[in-house]
Amino acid sequence: MSDEQTFLDTLQARNEARGDEPTWIAARRQAGAARFEAVGFPHKRVEAWKYTDVRAIARGEFRLADSADFSPATAAALTLPIEALRLTFVDGVFSRALSDLNTLPSGVTIEPLSHALEANHEAVGGALGRLAGVDFSPFTALNTAFAEEGAVIRLAPGTVVETPIIIQFLSRANEAPVMSHPRVLIEAGGRSEATVIEHHAGESGATNFTNLVSEVMLDRSAILSYYKLQEAPVGDLHIASLHVEQGRDSRFTSFNLNLGGALVRNDIIDDLNAEGAETQYNGLFFVRDRQHVDNHTLVNHNAPRTYSNENYKGILDGRARGVFNGKVMVKRDSQQIEAYQNNANLLLSDRAEIDTKPELEIYADDVKCSHGATTGQLDEDAIYALRTRGIDNQMARGLLTLAFAGEVMDQVTLDVIAERVELAVAGKLPERFNLTGLVETASALGEK
Amino acid sequence: MLEVKDLHVSVEGSEILKGLNLTLKQGEVHAIMGPNGAGKSTLSAVISGKEGYEVTSGSITFEGRDVLEMEVEERAQAGLLLGFQYPVEIPGVKNIYLLKAALNAQRAARGEEEIPAPEFMKLVKEKLAAMKMDPSFLQRAVNEGFSGGEKKRNEILQMLVLQPRLAMLDEIDSGLDIDAMRVVADGINSLRDPERGVLIVTHYQRLLEHVEPDVVHVLVDGRIAKTGDKQLAYELESRGYEWVLEESTA
Numbered sequence: 001m002s003d004e005q006t007f008l009d010t011l012q013a014r015n016e017a018r019g020d021e022p023t024w025i026a027a028r029r030q031a032g033a034a035r036f037e038a039v040g041f042p043h044k045r046v047e048a049w050k051y052t053d054v055r056a057i058a059r060g061e062f063r064l065a066d067s068a069d070f071s072p073a074t075a076a077a078l079t080l081p082i083e084a085l086r087l088t089f090v091d092g093v094f095s096r097a098l099s100d101l102n103t104l105p106s107g108v109t110i111e112p113l114s115h116a117l118e119a120n121h122e123a124v125g126g127a128l129g130r131l132a133g134v135d136f137s138p139f140t141a142l143n144t145a146f147a148e149e150g151a152v153i154r155l156a157p158g159t160v161v162e163t164p165i166i167i168q169f170l171s172r173a174n175e176a177p178v179m180s181h182p183r184v185l186i187e188a189g190g191r192s193e194a195t196v197i198e199h200h201a202g203e204s205g206a207t208n209f210t211n212l213v214s215e216v217m218l219d220r221s222a223i224l225s226y227y228k229l230q231e232a233p234v235g236d237l238h239i240a241s242l243h244v245e246q247g248r249d250s251r252f253t254s255f256n257l258n259l260g261g262a263l264v265r266n267d268i269i270d271d272l273n274a275e276g277a278e279t280q281y282n283g284l285f286f287v288r289d290r291q292h293v294d295n296h297t298l299v300n301h302n303a304p305r306t307y308s309n310e311n312y313k314g315i316l317d318g319r320a321r322g323v324f325n326g327k328v329m330v331k332r333d334s335q336q337i338e339a340y341q342n343n344a345n346l347l348l349s350d351r352a353e354i355d356t357k358p359e360l361e362i363y364a365d366d367v368k369c370s371h372g373a374t375t376g377q378l379d380e381d382a383i384y385a386l387r388t389r390g391i392d393n394q395m396a397r398g399l400l401t402l403a404f405a406g407e408v409m410d411q412v413t414l415d416v417i418a419e420r421v422e423l424a425v426a427g428k429l430p431e432r433f434n435l436t437g438l439v440e441t442a443s444a445l446g447e448k
Numbered sequence: 449m450l451e452v453k454d455l456h457v458s459v460e461g462s463e464i465l466k467g468l469n470l471t472l473k474q475g476e477v478h479a480i481m482g483p484n485g486a487g488k489s490t491l492s493a494v495i496s497g498k499e500g501y502e503v504t505s506g507s508i509t510f511e512g513r514d515v516l517e518m519e520v521e522e523r524a525q526a527g528l529l530l531g532f533q534y535p536v537e538i539p540g541v542k543n544i545y546l547l548k549a550a551l552n553a554q555r556a557a558r559g560e561e562e563i564p565a566p567e568f569m570k571l572v573k574e575k576l577a578a579m580k581m582d583p584s585f586l587q588r589a590v591n592e593g594f595s596g597g598e599k600k601r602n603e604i605l606q607m608l609v610l611q612p613r614l615a616m617l618d619e620i621d622s623g624l625d626i627d628a629m630r631v632v633a634d635g636i637n638s639l640r641d642p643e644r645g646v647l648i649v650t651h652y653q654r655l656l657e658h659v660e661p662d663v664v665h666v667l668v669d670g671r672i673a674k675t676g677d678k679q680l681a682y683e684l685e686s687r688g689y690e691w692v693l694e695e696s697t698a
Contacts, residue, residue: 379538381536382536382537382538382541384498384499384520384536385532385535385536385538385590386538386541386546386549386550387497387519387520387521387524388496388497388520388521388523388524388529388530388532389521389524389529389546389549389550389553389606389610390521390524390525390550390553390554390557390610391521391546391549391550391553392519392521392553393521395549395553399541399545399546399549400538400540400541402540402541403538403539403540403541403589404540406540407540
């Protein structure tokens with residue numbers, strides 16, 4: 001039996017158990033399955049997957065989870081400790097107990113996909129799948145075939161949501177690995193503003209497969225900050241694509257922060273469809289041992305006077321591997337656009353590896369574009385300079401690694417995320433190095 | 449306090465220091481002068497533990513400890529601190545992080561607790577004022593984008609905060625204008641203490657007008673060719689180094 005057939009059999013069993021669905025959903029599933037069956041899992045001869053081997057997924061046998069039970073104590077420790085509107089999924093299954101939607105501001109809808117479909121499936125049908133077609137990748141096709149749960153967020157025009165919206169995905173250490181194919185749909189109405197955090201975490205022994213597809217639409221002048229904080233267990237397999245579409249004068253800011261997972265692939269695609277649309281891509285990953293993180297980003301400047309700025313950094317230790325592919329596409333009539341891209345990587349070990357590739361395709365002549373990529377080790381002169389002040393080798397390396405990450409983390413305006421990532425990066429520092437104390441002292445002095 | 453005996457040091461196979469002897473006692477300020485290429489910077493680099501210098505024979509003892517057996521950071525923790533001729537830029541590491549981490553490393557080596565935050569802030573503010581530096585310096589990355597003068601002030605600031613047992617200053621006066629020279633000299637003078645030693649390595653006599661040395665050594669061709677008091681510095685300024693070399697080889 002082929003690798004694909006295992007997944008198709010699981011799908012068929014699920015479809016039979018699920019019973020009747022609205023026609024359009026059944027048709028989408030069918031289209032997703034057909035596409036997946038036709039193309040199969042990507043292999044390394046496909047350019048977009050050249051450096052990322054997905055055999056660990058293809059050869060796996062994953063059940064679908066049927067409960068959202070999760071230890072409340074573990075959940076409490078993993079959950080970001082801030083006041084938030086929260087949707088929680090455990091191995092893809094909605095957990096009412098771990099969600100918090102009691103105080104929804106007016107103009108905001110946040111609900112699990114299953115509820116949205118039940119209440120009014122036609123209202124979802126128009127938007128779902130509009131940006132992420134089954135031909136985007138075999139994983140999008142697979143997601144479309146399986147998708148039955150996820151998050152639907154709608155912001156009415158003019159709605160400003162101060163409280164962050166968290167979509168939390170928890171992964172359990174099950175007896176046998178499970179898979180989930182969540183779907184996120186965000187529609188931000190004109191002049192609306194919000195911060196969304198997609199947070200992945202879980203029990204340390206977990207070895208599950210998450211295959212997420214998100215679609216985000218920003219109407220005229222909408223402002224959306226989108227954080228992805230990926231702290232999945234180091235045995236988890238994680239594939240995600242984020243598809244964004246922006247209207248006139250809208251502003252999208254992405255933070256793609258990856259610390260966990262055994263095999264991670266992120267695709268981000270943003271279509272800047274009208275003048276004045278702006279997007280910021282910030283990325284940071286820190287991987288060790290045999291972790292693998294692949295970030296593929298694409299900005300389509302489909303309209304004149306659009307702006308994109310990308311800054312991605314990677315820190316690799318042990319035998320970890322990283323991939324960065326950043327593509328900027330400027331259409332023929334997209335004049336006076338600005339597109340900047342920067343990628344820097346830090347290799348902490350001789351056996352770590354990074355493959356980085358910027359791609360610029362520019363068909364307009366009046367544009368400002370730049371890109372740069374650097375890869376290096378910690379600066380030995382700087383380490384020596386710190387040691388001459390009495391700071392030991394390990395701490396000197398920790399300080400410099402933190403400083404490298406800081407260039408991306410300085411842009412983060414949510415303290416809870418900045419601290420979480422800073423502490424994760426600083427995790428290798430000796431305990432007596434009281435980072436929190438340093439930061440507090442620094443800010444106290446800054447105020448005086 | 450510091451005892452250098454018959455020190456021979458090679459860099460990439462060629463001998464730079466050729467039997468250097470130096471004794472510095474607590475409370476003294478010594479200046480080492482000499483022409484370019486005499487081995488002045490090699491001496492301070494070897495004492496602070498920089499890689500790439502091969503000690504072929506001789507010894508360095510600091511307060512009874514064999515310096516050459518100590519790690520770079522152990523030397524600093526023991527109070528042997530070097531101020532650089534070319535301070536290194538450390539992007540992303542704030543000055544305040546460096547100062548606090550360094551001070552706590554030193555305290556930990558002595559078996560002391562970490563410095564409480566209010567005490568640390570008070571100390572740092574006082575030293576900043578002494579060096580005529582704005583508190584915003586603390587939030588900036590170490591030496592990043594600093595002018596030459598700012599970098600040198602920052603080296604002295606570190607000395608004032610870390611309070612070394614022996615402060616070594618390698619060409620601290622290079623690249624300083626008159627005003628910065630005064631501030632740096634005042635900083636060095638405030639380090640003068642009966643308990644502490646100061647070793648100034650310099651090419652010019654200029655700094656020594658502001659910081660009076662107790663002892664002046666002339667380093668020529670890898671050896672101390674002559675030792676005297678501060679008058680020797682003036683003599684070198686007017687006569688150059690040639691005569692010392694002739695005298696020592698005669």
